[in-house]
Amino acid sequence: MMIKKPTLKSTLIGFLYLAPMLLILLVFNIFPILDSFAMSFFTKYNFYTNQIGQIGLGNFKTLFSDPNFWLALKNTLIFVIGVVPISICLSLGIALLLNHIRFLAGFFKTVYFLPFVTSTVAISLVWQWIYNDQYGLLNLFLRHLGIGPINWLNDPKWAMPALIIMTIWKGLGFNIILFLAGLSNIDQRYERVAQIDGANKWQTFRYIIFPLLSPMTFLVTVMSIISGFKVFDEVFVLFGGSPGPGQATLTLVFYLYQKFYTEWQYGLAAASGVVLFFLILIVTVINYLYSRKHIYYV
Amino acid sequence: MKVRFENVSLNYDKQKEVLHNLNFEIPNGKLTCLLGPSGCGKSTTLNLISGLLLPSAGKIYFDKQDVTKKDALDRRVGMVFQNYALYPHMTVLENICFPLKMAKVKKKDQLKRAQELAKLVHISNELDKHPGELSGGQQQRVAIARSLAKSPSILLLDEPLSNLDARLRVEMRDEIRKIQVATGVTTVFVTHDQDEAMHIADKIMILDTGEVQQYTTPNKIYDRPSNLFVAKFIGNPEVNVIPLADLKSEFASFIPNDILKNAVSLIVRPESIVSADSTQKLLPVNFQGKLLSASRFGKETAVRMNFQGETILATAILQEKLEQKSESIHFRLKTTGVFLSDQAGKIIWSADGERIVNDD
Structure with a gap:
């Protein structure tokens, strides 16, 4: 017989199969x-001997009274x-465009995807050059538009935008691939029906x-x-191991x-990790609750 | 609204011509079927009417208006697809309202019209559901309601019943006919099912290899097929096609010589072969065939016999006549369902009348 009622023995056997994983x-x-x-509750702790001297909420108290922690939280949210x-x-816009062209679509997909498979260190080197205040490509371009040289990497005001721009560029390819996969799952006949129903291109996109x-x-999004x-390595390599000018990033x-x-x-490090964990958890739960109401799974 | 095709051709990729020089007119307020085997160009013809495809040559008129270059929206067509293509993320009500919403109809009027249509197609109780929760037949009803929402100039149905099971298909067939009569909308219905076409259509256009084979009323197509293809395609079981060469003398007495000398095939519908002692109206010929098999399927008896080296099928010879255990059967032909075709497959003589003149 194939279908058995679970017994203690069969459950144990089942776990045995699962054991390695x-x-x-x-x-x-x-x-x-x-x-x-x-670890976030260990207030006195020797990491190497794993000796716990004291347990308490001290780490969280220190954390929440550290202005740098609040700065880090603020910067992360802005980021x-x-x-x-x-x-x-x-990426949605580019995916829509790529979805409509046949010619060279594969080429463009590869180009957009390249940053994703390239090491962040290599990318940051290139962007350090692009952002260079005297010889950088970006400032050269901006000068033609009449915008004065911006000290992207050394001006606390511009360090965060510089980080954001590079991160967007780096993640674009992966998001585009995901959106393209999503688009190819949508039956083309809906577009035709919408056309007959009188929807223009924008309405077709908006409603269908x-x-x-x-x-x-x-x-x-999630x-x-x-x-x-979780952003870290982009900051680390773009600003040479520092958290940006004046801790801007x-x-x-x-x-x-x-x-x-x-x-x-x-x-303290563990405590900040716990805070980060709950932050992500809360945001994901909010996302999930939103999706249950507003997202239609076919 | 009338639809007229004038010398319309279509080729894909500049190589293969899919439709060749189509000329026809679809009458106002009637239900017209485009019928043919798959790949005959019937769906393509429908897409040309809808404006989803534009012809490579020729002109398309809606009444007196030239719509050749206009798209589906400008032509104001309503269309129903084989797989319904209902928007899965919208409720039934939202689906029906969508064309009205796009036409910027007031919310209140949208709702009124949607309820009206829901009543017409009997889905008033399903308005809050999503398409995924409906049966195939119900989805098709919603698709019809949606296509009628903006009072289209013409309703196009692309194999609307192919995804339904046999019983539902008959039910929806009659339903579509009722809706068409009730609304009086000019309707074009594409199907590969001759039975469907015969039951539902005011006029049938038979297409094959991108050309119109015959375009007339259902019964006329059955009684007077214009060529061998139509004769074979319409009618189930298929017609018997017998080489005429050795039989010409039998027909010489009642068929004019100029016709007989061009005729190459005798085409006989299975139900037009009757036993020799039948009292029906018969042609003055007497044939004899060798019985191969006889089997009864409910109301029908299929008798297979060898005649002139051909296996022919007769469905109107009664079972009782066969029980005499004789190997040979004497049979005669009725004055309906018997035709002669020429070398090109054109039908040049029909037993129920005079020479065939391609009318309509």
Whole structure:
């Protein structure tokens, strides 16, 4: 008989089959998560001997009274708000255009996708040159438009926009590929029917394509927000290992990195990690609740 | 509204011509069927009427207006597709209202019109559902309601019943006919199912290889097919086609010589072959065939026999006549459903009348 009622024995056998994967999951995922949660409560702690001297909420108290933490939180939020909407609009627009051309579509897809598969370090080197205040391509271009040279990487006012622009550019290709996949799942006959129903191109997009694409838009949004909250390496390499001029691009993960690797405050680092975790969790839950109401899964 | 095609041709990619020099007129307020095997160009013809495709040559008129260069929106056509193509993210009500919304009709009037149409197609109770929650037949009703919403100049149906099961198909067929009569909208219905076309249409246009084969009323197509293709395509079971060469002398007494000398095939509908002692109106010929098999399917008896080296099928020879266990059958032909065709497949003589003149 193929279908058995689950007994204690069959359940154990089932777990036995799952054991190798469960073991890996436990050791590399579940345990570190729980451990870092625990670590955030260790106020006196020796990381190397794993000796716990004191447990308490002290780390969180220190964290919330640290102006740098609030700066990092503010910067991260500005970064996410700056990157996600523009990135989604741009990549959706480009995906729509690519979806309509046959000629060279593959070529353009590759071009847009290249930044995604290229190492962030290499990309940042190129962008450091583009952003250079004297010889940079961007300032050269802006000069033609009559805009004075901007010190992108050394002016605290412009460091965040510079980071946002580079991140948008880097993530574009991946989002475009996702949107193209979503678009190719939409039956072309809807466009024809809409045309007969009297919808123009914009109305077809507004009332037909966009709603049908919403599950993919949701996915891209959630993924962009999460990766936005986790931004670190772009900052690290673009500003040469510093959190930008005047800490202008100090993000939460960068803050965590500083606490952990340069100040050896492991408890504080873990606490900021926990805060980041809950931040992402809250945003994702909000996203999810929104999607249940407004997204139609065919 | 009348639709007129004037020398319309269409080629894809400048190579293959799909439609050749079509000339026809679709009458106002009637239901016209485009019928043909797959790949015959019937859906393409429909798309030309709709404006989704534009012809490579020729002109299309709606009444007196030249619409050749106009798109689907300007032509104000309503269209129903085989797979319904309802917007899955909208409710039934929103689906029906969509064309009205695009035409900037007031919300209140949209609702009124949608309810009117829902009543017409019997889906008043489903207005709040999404298409995914409806059965195939209901989805098709919604699609029809949506296509009628903006009072189209012409309603185009592209194989609307092909995705339904047999029973529902008959039901929806009659329903579409009722809706068409009730609204009086000029309707073009594409199908590959001759039965559907025969039941629903005022006029049938038979297409094959991108050309109009015959265009007239359903019964006329059955009684007077214009060529061998039409004779074979319409009618189930298929007609018997028998080489005429050895039979000419039998027909010489009642068929004018100038016709007989061009005729190459005798075409006989299976129900026009009757036993020799039948009292119906018969042609003055007497044939004899060798019985191969006889089987009864409900009301129908299919008798296969060998005649002049051909296997022919007769459905009007009664079972009782066969029980004499004789191997040979004497049969005669009725004065309907018997035709002669020439070398090119054109039908040049029909037993129920005089020479065939291609009318309509």
